[in-house]
Amino acid sequence: MRIGRHRTFISAWVAVKFASDLADHFGYRPGDELSGIVAKLGGRILSQNILDFGKFSSSGSIRIEREGNFEILLASHTGRLRDRFTIAHELGHYFLHFIYARRNGAQIERMEALRYGSGQVEWEANWFAAGFLMPANAFREAHVSLSGSITRVADRFGVSSEAASTHDVGREAVRIMFSHKLSAKLIDQLSLQRL
Template sequence: MSVTSRDAVEVPRSRLSYSAIATYAEKIARRHQVIDAGGHVDVHELLAKLGGDVVVDDRAESLEVREQGDFTVILPTHTSRLRDRFTIAHELGHYFLHYRAPDSHRIGEPVSVFTRLGRNVAETQANVFASNLLMPAERFKVVFEQAGPDMTLVAQHFEVSVPAAKVRAEYLGILT
């Protein structure tokens, strides 16, 4: 579906607060048992358990949902493994917050295709979901303290980029 400004539709977004989104993301990882003893979340396993798959091609990062339990995360050919990991978590955020969410938790109608087209509330919510899924707050603080705080070591522990780890640390107020 192509959307022009005169045909603009409201991008669905969650009514949940960022704090509630954080709790929700961590709950999903626990419920699906995709966290190892070191706190690492296997997003590929989570994706498979939910009925999703990954396609790598020349399209933009996006999520295409056919129905609940049948969806595809699109990863560009030019991105890194760490970026792809965050993208999968981000697209799972859209899936849970903006597609599967009950009407009482969502503003706007559910859509079946989510493509990054800039910054908006829904994109920020998906990023909050991804950050909390991949880097749960309490575990992040422990790793940050143990790392001294060497952000490269923190990022390696969670298999995210150094910029993603820095943003998380700043958001949690432990890096100024």
């Protein structure tokens, strides 16, 4: 199954909160490497030369064979910051569009997210990546302690200045409470104690 055939319609607030909670669950701290988390989940990170994209059946950024067996493909010409966001983005597909979808009745045997995709599922994976790499509370604290310097905030979280500048600092209390309840429900449905 290609990812474009299934839609979860997760809001930005829920995706960010859910990802922040997952990061906490895995003991991730801003700036940490992601390879250990990917390995713990049964995944592998591979590098793919840009000239080889057309030589494969597809140029997917994540290929999921089953829960606990997936590959994240990174372009060999990108840098560390871009790769970190890509890995977190692909983990968003893994959790939101594969595991969560399957545990809620979707008949998905295997899945592949295509590189350069667009649409709602890509937005959801981007929101997830931002929430995972820049958890809301830590981001707010860094934003204040670093006097709003986007460059310094980005450095602290190991993300690009663009990613840091577009991350929402001003969440409303009602949305946070709503997101917290839905995030707790998602985590419960994913049975994280098994991960």
